[in-house]
Amino acid sequence: MPTLEDIRTAARELEGRIHRTPMLTSSALNERFGADLVLKAELFQKTGSFKVRGLLTKLLRLTAAERARGVVTVSAGNAAGALAWAARDAGVPATVVMAHTAVPAKIDAARGYGATVELVDGDLIAAYERIRDDRGLTGVHPFDDEDVITGHGSLGLELLEDRPDLAAVLVPVGGGGLISGVARAVRLLNPRIKVIGIEPAAADVVSRSLEAGSPQRLPGARSVADGLAAPVCGTHNFPLIQQHVDTIVRVSEESLVEATRWVMSRTKLALEPAAAAPFAALLEGLTVEGPTAAVVSGGNLDVSRLML
Amino acid sequence: MPTLEDIRTAARELEGRIHRTPMLTSSALNERFGADLVLKAELFQKTGSFKVRGLLTKLLRLTAAERARGVVTVSAGNAAGALAWAARDAGVPATVVMAHTAVPAKIDAARGYGATVELVDGDLIAAYERIRDDRGLTGVHPFDDEDVITGHGSLGLELLEDRPDLAAVLVPVGGGGLISGVARAVRLLNPRIKVIGIEPAAADVVSRSLEAGSPQRLPGARSVADGLAAPVCGTHNFPLIQQHVDTIVRVSEESLVEATRWVMSRTKLALEPAAAAPFAALLEGLTVEGPTAAVVSGGNLDVSRLML
Numbered sequence: 001m002p003t004l005e006d007i008r009t010a011a012r013e014l015e016g017r018i019h020r021t022p023m024l025t026s027s028a029l030n031e032r033f034g035a036d037l038v039l040k041a042e043l044f045q046k047t048g049s050f051k052v053r054g055l056l057t058k059l060l061r062l063t064a065a066e067r068a069r070g071v072v073t074v075s076a077g078n079a080a081g082a083l084a085w086a087a088r089d090a091g092v093p094a095t096v097v098m099a100h101t102a103v104p105a106k107i108d109a110a111r112g113y114g115a116t117v118e119l120v121d122g123d124l125i126a127a128y129e130r131i132r133d134d135r136g137l138t139g140v141h142p143f144d145d146e147d148v149i150t151g152h153g154s155l156g157l158e159l160l161e162d163r164p165d166l167a168a169v170l171v172p173v174g175g176g177g178l179i180s181g182v183a184r185a186v187r188l189l190n191p192r193i194k195v196i197g198i199e200p201a202a203a204d205v206v207s208r209s210l211e212a213g214s215p216q217r218l219p220g221a222r223s224v225a226d227g228l229a230a231p232v233c234g235t236h237n238f239p240l241i242q243q244h245v246d247t248i249v250r251v252s253e254e255s256l257v258e259a260t261r262w263v264m265s266r267t268k269l270a271l272e273p274a275a276a277a278p279f280a281a282l283l284e285g286l287t288v289e290g291p292t293a294a295v296v297s298g299g300n301l302d303v304s305r306l307m308l
Numbered sequence: 309m310p311t312l313e314d315i316r317t318a319a320r321e322l323e324g325r326i327h328r329t330p331m332l333t334s335s336a337l338n339e340r341f342g343a344d345l346v347l348k349a350e351l352f353q354k355t356g357s358f359k360v361r362g363l364l365t366k367l368l369r370l371t372a373a374e375r376a377r378g379v380v381t382v383s384a385g386n387a388a389g390a391l392a393w394a395a396r397d398a399g400v401p402a403t404v405v406m407a408h409t410a411v412p413a414k415i416d417a418a419r420g421y422g423a424t425v426e427l428v429d430g431d432l433i434a435a436y437e438r439i440r441d442d443r444g445l446t447g448v449h450p451f452d453d454e455d456v457i458t459g460h461g462s463l464g465l466e467l468l469e470d471r472p473d474l475a476a477v478l479v480p481v482g483g484g485g486l487i488s489g490v491a492r493a494v495r496l497l498n499p500r501i502k503v504i505g506i507e508p509a510a511a512d513v514v515s516r517s518l519e520a521g522s523p524q525r526l527p528g529a530r531s532v533a534d535g536l537a538a539p540v541c542g543t544h545n546f547p548l549i550q551q552h553v554d555t556i557v558r559v560s561e562e563s564l565v566e567a568t569r570w571v572m573s574r575t576k577l578a579l580e581p582a583a584a585a586p587f588a589a590l591l592e593g594l595t596v597e598g599p600t601a602a603v604v605s606g607g608n609l610d611v612s613r614l615m616l
Contacts (some may be wrong), residue, residue: 305612
């Protein structure tokens with residue numbers, strides 16, 4: 001498990017390479033929810049999501065030999081651009097295995113950052129493993145990895161640097177990557193801070209894992225918050241979530257849609273549905289006490305769905 | 309015509325009542341357009357658009373008797389919320405005449421700020437004049453008014469306070485309210501600065517007015533940039549545009565849609581199509597030299613059109 005010093009080291013490595021994203025307030029949101037919210041606007045991060053924090057941390061810690069040979073990941077789309085960007089920034093050749101059916105804009109984003117994109121039909125994981133082994137590449141998991149978790153912890157440090165008075169943190173939950181890093185960081189700094197995760201009821205692999213007492217699989221889960229529809233809870237992430245997260249709240253698909261639209265209309269932030277998860281929970285009646293950070297985790301909306 | 313001192317006085321009156329909106333940069337936009345752009349993020353303004361600048365200035369300059377009796381305006385929707393907000397802020401009773409067919413969210417916004425909303429069928433202007441005269445209210449035009457223009461000039465002051473090195477300013481154009489105030493302010497401060505307006509080709513009443521040499525009417529004009537589909541060029545606005553604006557560029561509906569989506573995807577700003585007009589012109593090949601401000605005039609998107 002990463003120590004505070006591990007996370008601080010990662011944060012120093014990231015400094016100047018990624019954005020220090022702003023903490024924003026909205027009187028409209030506070031009035032509606034009767035809360036004292038501060039929004040960590042991570043949608044303004046490089047590539048439009050928090051993912052570059054952990055992935056760049058991972059790439060910067062590879063051996064010289066691993067960096068020279070290059071890395072490979074498999075992605076339904078969201079992690080592809082972030083890995084490709086981080087690899088370019090770190091000077092590491094990157095290959096991304098994606099489905100033929102991936103959103104063209106996401107394929108283009110990965111290519112635009114210089115990654116080799118392998119489009120495959122059928123079993124993505126099998127194709128990924130074959131390419132990794134045939135080409136001698138280092139596989140990078142988008143969230144189930146200690147270095148990735150440590151890098152995501154940098155966001156937790158920023159929350160408490162900017163607002164040391166925070167009483168609670170609301171974090172969207174997919175496979176557990178972001179929340180495991182953030183929870184680790186903020187709890188090491190303030191053991192009394194409340195950490196609440198929010199997960200789609202339709203893709204609730206982390207809630208199920210906590211209930212079962214071990215990381216579960218939920219293949220084929222779908223949600224309007226595509227960034228949260230992870231098929232597994234990470235094995236490295238699970239014990240951190242067990243230890244540091246107070247509760248995971250499940251939210252409906254309807255609330256995710258309503259929260260995305262409502263928060264966009266009031267804040268003018270083009271957030272993606274995954275990033276609206278904390279507000280979906282507040283819409284459904286979640287109450288919070290004291291200054292509360294909501295992590296607006298990304299803004300990679302499919303803008304072709306904006307019918308003008 | 310407002311003097312620099314008039315505009316500075318208006319800016320001082322507005323200070324603390326409205327937001328000082330940020331100037332943002334985007335490397336993605338600069339790369340795409342080969343430009344040195346700075347975005348005036350006026351979509352974060354109170355009520356989500358620049359309109360409160362001029363309308364609040366107007367209300368603050370009414371006589372005590374006029375303020376006590378109250379004001380009335382007529383709006384297809386966009387100015388309604390801004391006038392209602394400004395009236396509440398200034399402590400002036402407000403009535404807004406809107407069509408029964410107005411977007412419900414815009415009716416709700418005006419009511420939410422405490423305005424009396426009169427929904428009418430048929431001739432909006434006739435209904436507005438009857439209500440104004442029957443009730444002894446002061447009519448407020450959303451753009452064709454010297455005080456409104458002076459208030460909008462405050463945005464021009466901010467542009468040059470934050471970036472004294474600006475060589476050009478790109479401003480969306482509807483009936484001429486925003487650009488007449490901004491052009492007046494920036495040209496009084498720097499007579500060599502270039503001022504370029506951008507207007508939908510489908511709703512080009514200001515371009516037609518300049519070509520004809522007098523303010524024209526264009527009833528029934530429609531554009532995806534609904535905030536720019538003004539039926540008239542203002543008579544107070546026209547001479548300022550003639551004197552201070554270098555050129556007005558017409559853009560297609562297709563470019564407005566593409567620019568809205570593309571700028572949203574790269575900046576994560578939830579801008580409305582009217583605010584995307586400067587980028588539509590750049591997409592169509594407009595070239596600019598030196599540091600250039602683009603006014604992102606508002607973010608009042610119809611979020612129900614985001615199909616998630």
